Amino acid sequence: MIERLDVFMAGANAAYYATRDPFADFTTSPEISQAFGEILGLWSAVVWRQMGEVSPVVFAEAGPGRGTLMADALRAIGKMVPGFRAALRLHLIETSPRLRALQAERLDATWHDDFSGIPDGPLLLLANEFFDALPIRQFIHRDAGWTERFVQDGCFVELPAPAPSRSGAVGELVETCEPALALAAALGRRLATSGGAALLLDYGPEHSAPGDSLQAVRDGRPADPLAEPGHADLTAHVDFQALAEAARAAGAAVHGPLPQGIFLARIGLFQRTGALARGQPPARAAAMMDAAQRLAEPDRMGRLFKALALCHPALPPPAGFEA
Numbered sequence: 001m002i003e004r005l006d007v008f009m010a011g012a013n014a015a016y017y018a019t020r021d022p023f024a025d026f027t028t029s030p031e032i033s034q035a036f037g038e039i040l041g042l043w044s045a046v047v048w049r050q051m052g053e054v055s056p057v058v059f060a061e062a063g064p065g066r067g068t069l070m071a072d073a074l075r076a077i078g079k080m081v082p083g084f085r086a087a088l089r090l091h092l093i094e095t096s097p098r099l100r101a102l103q104a105e106r107l108d109a110t111w112h113d114d115f116s117g118i119p120d121g122p123l124l125l126l127a128n129e130f131f132d133a134l135p136i137r138q139f140i141h142r143d144a145g146w147t148e149r150f151v152q153d154g155c156f157v158e159l160p161a162p163a164p165s166r167s168g169a170v171g172e173l174v175e176t177c178e179p180a181l182a183l184a185a186a187l188g189r190r191l192a193t194s195g196g197a198a199l200l201l202d203y204g205p206e207h208s209a210p211g212d213s214l215q216a217v218r219d220g221r222p223a224d225p226l227a228e229p230g231h232a233d234l235t236a237h238v239d240f241q242a243l244a245e246a247a248r249a250a251g252a253a254v255h256g257p258l259p260q261g262i263f264l265a266r267i268g269l270f271q272r273t274g275a276l277a278r279g280q281p282p283a284r285a286a287a288m289m290d291a292a293q294r295l296a297e298p299d300r301m302g303r304l305f306k307a308l309a310l311c312h313p314a315l316p317p318p319a320g321f322e323a
Contacts (some may be wrong), residue, residue, distance in 0.1 A: 005149045005214075017099060031066070034292055037070065038256065040199065048081075048087070058118060064099070090108065092107070092112070127201070134183075141168045146162065168222045180239070190246075200243065201263075216235075247310045253312065255308070258320070273291070274289075
């Protein structure tokens, strides 16, 4: 059987998340530090106040994992901004029945397979390491014209194809992610008409760039992306420039992308971590500070990961994105 790369990737990741524990293979930011989810929750509360403290408001997360980020966010919101806690209605975008069951142990929410199920109204949405798992297509500019990568029997094959939406010089490989662009456009339209904001945190370059970024992680180590589909997590770099352009064209205001380390530092990562570390045994306090540094330091996650905010045009730049 021959499959286009995005079809192969979508099927492999659907099987992976339905049958395996992804957190045995990789660790996401909310699992590294509870301060991460807490400050994103309080970031959302600040935006809610900028929105005029509307009630009710849809509070959503795309790809909630174990529910750790949202559980931490709601705990901080309930303590610091109880009015927002009372106003929000929690909705989660998750396709894996296995992960939904884990999330339900921590959260009282309504689940949806995709963004189209999120109910109407003002929206605040968080998406951490969600876009990187969306399926990509890969095109190569050969001397004779463009080809597209397909997968057959665990190997890449190339077939002639029309030129992709992004250009590239002869010899270059160009990636596109149609589901990511469609979601960014849908978010832009929704925010422009109903109000609110979306915060996207993921990894990839600030500007569109050619190159093969498809990768697989299995048992905590790099793996062959085409071998044993469903047994490894497949991801690719997020094209933040393309997401920003799609959301802006749909009517949203766009802020960023910023390096994740700069954004998290601006919204209080180290202050919150310091508060959590006070009174802890020295080894525990040091581990908590190291976790925060892992999220923010440029040579760790702070530069490769980016933060992008999409907002209603009437809102001021959200916290962390001020000039």
